Amino acid sequence: MSAKKETLGKTVGVVVAVCLVCSIIVSGAAVGLRSLQQNNAALDKQSNIIEAAGLTEKAAGDIAGTFEKYVEERFVDLESGEYVEVPEGYDMYKAAKDPEYAVKVEGSNVGFQQRASVASVYIVKDDAGAVSRIILPVHGSGLWDLMYGLLAVDADGNTIRELVYYQQKETPGLGGEVQNPSWKAKWNGKKLYENGEVAIQVKKGENANNEYAVDALSGATLTSNGVQNTLSYWVGENGYGPYLKNQTWKS
Numbered sequence: 688m689s690a691k692k693e694t695l696g697k698t699v700g701v702v703v704a705v706c707l708v709c710s711i712i713v714s715g716a717a718v719g720l721r722s723l724q725q726n727n728a729a730l731d732k733q734s735n736i737i738e739a740a741g742l743t744e745k746a747a748g749d750i751a752g753t754f755e756k757y758v759e760e761r762f763v764d765l766e767s768g769e770y771v772e773v774p775e776g777y778d779m780y781k782a783a784k785d786p787e788y789a790v791k792v793e794g795s796n797v798g799f800q801q802r803a804s805v806a807s808v809y810i811v812k813d814d815a816g817a818v819s820r821i822i823l824p825v826h827g828s829g830l831w832d833l834m835y836g837l838l839a840v841d842a843d844g845n846t847i848r849e850l851v852y853y854q855q856k857e858t859p860g861l862g863g864e865v866q867n868p869s870w871k872a873k874w875n876g877k878k879l880y881e882n883g884e885v886a887i888q889v890k891k892g893e894n895a896n897n898e899y900a901v902d903a904l905s906g907a908t909l910t911s912n913g914v915q916n917t918l919s920y921w922v923g924e925n926g927y928g929p930y931l932k933n934q935t936w937k938s
């Protein structure tokens with residue numbers, strides 16, 4: 688009986704010791720790798736911005752250096768369209784849930800109920816220091832979930848250069864085609880506004896080939912509608928509209 692007890696006690700002791708050692712290893716690894724994960728996330732974000740900036744080839748793998756040289760992040764009060772200062776580490780997606788910054792989104796089909804009052808924008812400059820593109824983070828619902836992208840426009844605040852979706856859960860081959868290079872290429876040169884009104888359209892059929900329209904994805908009308916709603920919201924008066932109309936980057 689006592690031998691049995693000893694065996695049970697030892698077994699439990701060994702299990703506890705193994706668990707303890709494993710948990711120390713796992714938590715040690717998690718803490719040790721945190722900064723590496725953060726660096727990778729930052730690099731991934733920069734790499735998407737570099738793509739929207741049209742600088743992927745020029746970067747030739749040096750994403751951080753190219754970002755540092757050509758891109759500047761600024762923060763825009765969306766209501767006024769003016770630049771503002773924010774606390775270090777400000778994140779517009781986290782700020783959407785912060786009472787100090789949260790603004791309710793009403794009467795919109797964009798798929799979220801709150802956004803931050805202050806949004807990030809990325810100003811891209813050429814070698815001569817002139818603004819070449821403005822990159823605007825945008826998000827809105829697709830068929831399955833929110834889709835996150837970067838809209839890049841020329842310094843005229845009207846001509847689209849890129850629409851880069853970097854996070855989405857649409858079906859590969861259907862809505863997932865938002866990331867297909869041939870669909871992405873259709874945005875280059877399209878215009879956001881006609882006579883000051885939002886004019887950009889994602890639509891099916893033969894009318895889709897004017898300067899304000901991009902062909903909808905075939906077999907993915909719902910995702911295409913999501914892209915439309917996202918752009919209509921973000922370049923409209925409740926999004927970056929005031930910033931784009933003021934051309935704040937020129938002031």
Ligand SMILES: Cc1cc2nc3c(=O)[nH]c(=O)nc-3n(C[C@H](O)[C@H](O)[C@H](O)COP(=O)(O)O)c2cc1C
Pocket residue numbers: 830857858859861862863904905906907908909910911
């Ligand atoms: C398994 C499955 C996945 C689908 N994924 C998408 C999708 O990612 N995006 C989308 O718009 N439609 C998707 N659809 C299709 C929609 O239900 C709908 O039929 C489609 O949006 C209609 O587009 P169309 O008018 O271009 O054919 C999916 C359908 C099925 C059955």
